[in-house]
Amino acid sequence: MHPSAAGDSDSGAVTPPQALASHGLAAWPAGAAILDVREADAFARGHLPGCGHVPAAELAERRGELPARHCELLIVADSAAIARAAAEQLAQFGYARLAWLDGAVSDPSHLAIDLGPAQRLWRPSPFLEAILPRLGRGRALDLAAGTGREAATLALHGFEVEAWDHDEGALSRARRLAASAGVAVTTRRVDLERRSVRLPASEFDVVTVFRFLHRPLFPRLEAALRPGGHLVYETFLEGQSRYGRPTHARFLLAPGELQRAFGTLEVLHYEETDPPGGPVLARLLARRPADLKANSSSAPLGAHPAPPDLA
Template identity: 40%
Template structure:
């Protein structure tokens, strides 16, 4: 199946209620889909009322999202060879799937606004035994994603093997706590 036709990752859709609970009062909900490719998650988020900044180096892939209109902010950027393009921006949701460039991990975490959520899923060590990617540069070490998100509150984390297709992944759902308005603990719908 061509990548553009793939459905959203079950890891991302699993946390739809968490995403909806992160919406700010008033104003548009702002999401970042980093290394979005052909935008399967961009389309899923826009269909749920989000305004999405879609970042990728592939301008043709970004152009394929033009039908999303005002809900889309496409940004063509070389994430690995240029400065971080979103230094002063924060998002209510940050989504990253099947992408790893370690120097960006601190920027990705910082892009999560107070009260915002990070959903991240990518390949982990062990994947070299079942396919690509197989280079260590593109495979997370055990617990690496968890450590990268240490300043966030982790809601869910997995590190292991998935089948169909066979792959080793790490994935995390984490939130940046908003300043407390009262003493009641926050509720995180799963």
């Protein structure tokens, strides 16, 4: 994921978290996320049912394990002060629907206590979740993988996954995220914008790209697919700059551009979304025909020119 195309769009505004009185805990909306920021030993002794767990000191490092920034999120801790400080830190990260428990989560009045594992709070792209049943199994390559939510999801679905990104710190978090989900992901540090970057020929049953755009890479994606393999691509469209990053045309697709970008692939699904508040996205699911011969795909980028309208 390119730093100019960060995962959740944001406008830079910080919304102050709200206090939730302890007696109001039962009224917290069903299905809304709860994050326990106590240390691991305290969490293991008992916690609220259905809550996630990341210690307060690890929030910055483990942001990939948190829910999307538009989600409603309640922070609980051993004291109101710790919960409030953690909530304020998350507000700086762009979370806009935050509350913190004004009391200790270990208070005996919280009778519903769970001793099981933490709830997984993070989710991959909803588009990937929706199309997973259509992808089968096999080898998957997640490009510009960032902190690895999509890569871990593919691994949970039974794929053998490689995750490539230019940021070693992000890849370290991707490995940790996968391990926390009970799966393994192979990571590789690769600058996908270098002309010399190579993708293996006809090696992958699925190639995924989320919120990353480098048009010269398009021919390489087609050639990396095995016959019958799927390309899953989601990234930002023109108009996204109304809501936040990215704003540069280099990182924004024109309407219909992604649908036309892969001439050798069969388009199975294409959509463009512009919901209130963003993000503005194009989403593509395409398949390489089973009888299509591979190009000499181990050649560097630039050996296969992009279509004229994408150059």
